Amino acid sequence: MGKSLTVSDELYGRLEAAARLRGLATVEELLEAWQANEEERRRRVQAVERIDALRTRLFATYGEMPDSIELLRGDRAR
Numbered sequence: 788m789g790k791s792l793t794v795s796d797e798l799y800g801r802l803e804a805a806a807r808l809r810g811l812a813t814v815e816e817l818l819e820a821w822q823a824n825e826e827e828r829r830r831r832v833q834a835v836e837r838i839d840a841l842r843t844r845l846f847a848t849y850g851e852m853p854d855s856i857e858l859l860r861g862d863r864a865r
Contacts, residue, residue: 799814802814805817
């Protein structure tokens with residue numbers, strides 16, 4: 788069963804224009820795309836948080852890690 792939402796004609800017009808600019812046929816498709824983008828953004832934020840937590844644990848365990856750029860340059864020079 789669908790739900791109804793009352794929005795002003797002006798807002799609906801802006802939503803339709805935004806949908807067309809993105810190549811979407813309807814405002815409903817625009818809202819679905821926005822929802823999907825929000826879910827993807829949330830997953831990315833969580834991934835960054837996990838990376839930061841891992842970096843913190845590694846630093847607490849091993850301290851400052853040396854920069855490996857010079858080692859890589861040496862390998863490439865051979």
